[in-house]
Amino acid sequence: MIKISKFTKNIIFYTLMFLLAFLFLFPSIWMVFSSFKPQAQLAGDISSWAALLPPLNIPISDWFIPYKEVFKRFDLIRAMGNSFFYAFSLLAINLFVTSMAAYALAKFKFPLRNFWLMMIIFILIIPVETNIVPLFVIVHRLGLENTLLGLLAPNIANAINIFLFRQFFLSIPKELEEAAVLDGANKLMIFFKVVMPLSKSIYATTAILTFILSWNDYIWPVLIFADNKKMPLQVILNVLNNTEPVYINQVLAALTVATIPIMIIYAVFQKYIVEGVSHTGIK
């Protein structure tokens, strides 16, 4: 009697769990499989289970026709190239600038240190979007509209990364640095020769979080670029969704393409992302 009821309980539990998982999965499943279908088939499948299946009736080589079409109509290669270029440029500058600042804040004694720390904690919490209009005016006045520097500048010294780096550097034992001092190294050399190599994991975490931040950015590029040729992929996705005629299969193909890099990053670097999640919880 008890065994049967436990068995039934399990069945109900797992049924509910799979239903729940389905709720989170079905939009993505539909997105990917519909992007392989001709427009007519996509519309026809919508009211049956076929909506969540790939188009098995057509040869796999034809699945990518909507992809070819959308890449023909819109310069998605350029948009993706832009997104990668902006993300890697930001990474290169941001990690250098924020980790140096964090090291000073973690390991040096100097006047106003606590003041700067307080300031960073304050701007850590006020979202950049809050002050987007005055920020735009300043960038405009500096003549940085339509420039790479204008795009990157607000995110170069982001408080989250300084905070993450500082937390990590604080945990590096003094003895390691003291040993280097005995060997005759100065503070600058210690940072590059001792601290940086020890901190690979935090560099990986911040690199990934910064890449995702940059890849997903939308409002700021819309604001400071006038030319669609400079726009990153996220902006072009919205252009594509608003340019008549709108073909749903092509839109979904573009959405899928835009998600693949982030998906790969999450899959490959999940260890570092989970570390970042538990340190900040801030996306």
Add this chain to the structure above:
Amino acid sequence: MEMKKLFGKYKLKETLLAYAFLAPALIFMLIFIVAPIIASLSFSFTDYYLLKPNEIDFIGLENFKYILEDNLVWLSFLNTFKFIIMVIPLQVGTALGLALLINKKIKFNLFFKVSFFSPVVMSLVVMSILWMVLLNPQSGLINAVLTSLGFEKQPFLTSTTQALPTIVVASAWQGAGYQMMIFLAGLKNIPEMLYEAAGIDGANKWKQFLYITLPSLRNVTVFVMITTLIGAFKLIIQPMVMTSGGPKNSTLTIVYYIFQTGVRYRNVGYASAITLIFTLIVTVFVMMQRRFLKEED
């Protein structure tokens, strides 16, 4: 030796080196993060119009008087608060529920975890466009499902009453998986001993949940709620992409209205005044967060 002791307890060489390390970050931070905050303070008392930067006049409290009469300011604040009030329980509750379900030793654990987390890999733009297509009143998948289940078709994003709740659900769907991971990390930190002791004392699962799990998660929960709150305050991408703030401004949020006023209509002075009030409100909530977290220590 005397020379090195510049500011009493600080060494000159160390101070110089520290500022050399800090300088690049400080320059960018002061120009692009701190200066805008100060600028919004000074612009908000002027009639600064972006295309006429040489004709800025001090107009005192005019902008703030105008805010009191501007229905769209009140509406966008109201919409933002409605969004916050709906999304926090839905998203945080879902995240906590999912974390509790997955934390148990169940089969297919990894599959469930990956499923719940999967929407997180989408950007807000991708998520917004995807849900727009899914929720299309005529050709969308959701209405097709509703029809086949015998329900009526719903207008969703095209209705003044349904648009905002729809954005709430889509946002929670996208964000819950991320916060589930934060809760999971919190659950892993609860010592197994507590449960064993409670089990010996005869506490059932429900009581264990109520008296061990929930109190242990208090810090994490407050943290997740505050980050959701701050994220919800700055809601703009979803209404921008999905509804353009409509229909009839029913999804116009405060940041979106600031964006429109300052960027589209180039009315920088007025946008700065709204920004200032908005920043003050966000800051108050942030102070509350700090108090909450301090009480815990």
